[in-house]
Amino acid sequence: MSVPLVEIGRTLVISLPGELPDADVALLETSVLERLKGRRFTGVLIDLTAVDVVDSYLGRTIRDLAALSALMGARTVVTGISPAVAITLVELGLDLPRVRTELNLERGLAWLSRTDRT
């Protein structure tokens, strides 16, 4: 599994690498679910800083990951979307309408800690 899953407190940080083969994308959902199972994460952060290009497959996976972690009871935020990736996602109709988005990892974590308290 080439996608690092980092735990910061009760937040799971999923950092997508720039190059992600489809086989790894397919494994991503199950490995995130494995991690979420059992432990009580309050937040999930999906960081796309390293991602320069998305296709519909990766776009759908990001959307599904966000939906999954929200269903598992974790606040979910997607961060680090570049202008080019944002335009592609909108053109693909995968603009993540029900997911919180923040400019970068720092702001994503800040949002999670804000929503943590309430």
Next chain:
Amino acid sequence: MADVSPAWTDDDFEGLADVLEAYRRHADEISAEVAAGRGAQVPRVRGSFGVSEFAAAIRARDIGPLIAAVEAAVPELVREDVPLEAIVQELARLTGPLHKSFAADYADDPVRLARAFRTYGKLRDAIAVAAATAYAKRRVEALQEEQRRILRQLSTPVIQVWEDILVMPLIGVVDSVRARQMMEQLLTRITELGSRIVILDVTGVPTVDTEVANHFIRTMKAARLVGARTILVGISPQVALTLVRLDVGLEGLETYSDLRSGLERAFALLGYRIDRPGAAAS
């Protein structure tokens, strides 16, 4: 070019071969004379064709590649701001010394001498026409590029009016090309500055159609993905009417009547309070 330049006969190429020979024999004197005529201040026009290309063209009985080489050299000269006169003068400077060399070499054969004069003139004309045409074409292209660049900047300014707040005033007709440019420019500015709120001011947009309305929505969605919230302001009654008639789904788009109300909303969202100490007392 082919329609204006006369055909080149075998006899012409024989003549060019004589021209080349005379040039080779007197190369030192010719370049000395050309350099003297050039003076110090005139920009040096680098030779667009060398003796070897010239020789190859004569062997192949085709001046096409030579003309193509001239045309290919012109954009660089335009880029360096070398005026057209300098190029033509550089070409003209060669004529006197070359004519002298013909006279020296072919004085005993009037037919050959006349042919050298004639074919050199013909070649010089062809090169001058090619250079001038390519020059004019390149200049027009450069001007158009510059105009497009200025227009792009003018038509889609993104202004940081406050920490975290960007305003993008749209003026005039928005077409799909401009729509795409403004989206890219806006997203770039958001990520550069880390802005949290974008106020899209459409006061200056006279009319909208489905495409433009959809574009507003796409821009808002893309801005949200990079972490900024969009406030749409300045929708005129006509535009509002059109949007309702078109049944464009503007749900979820936060709208305010004018820029001032949008800005107040943005300040409120960011937790700013506008205060004028002492105003209430007076």
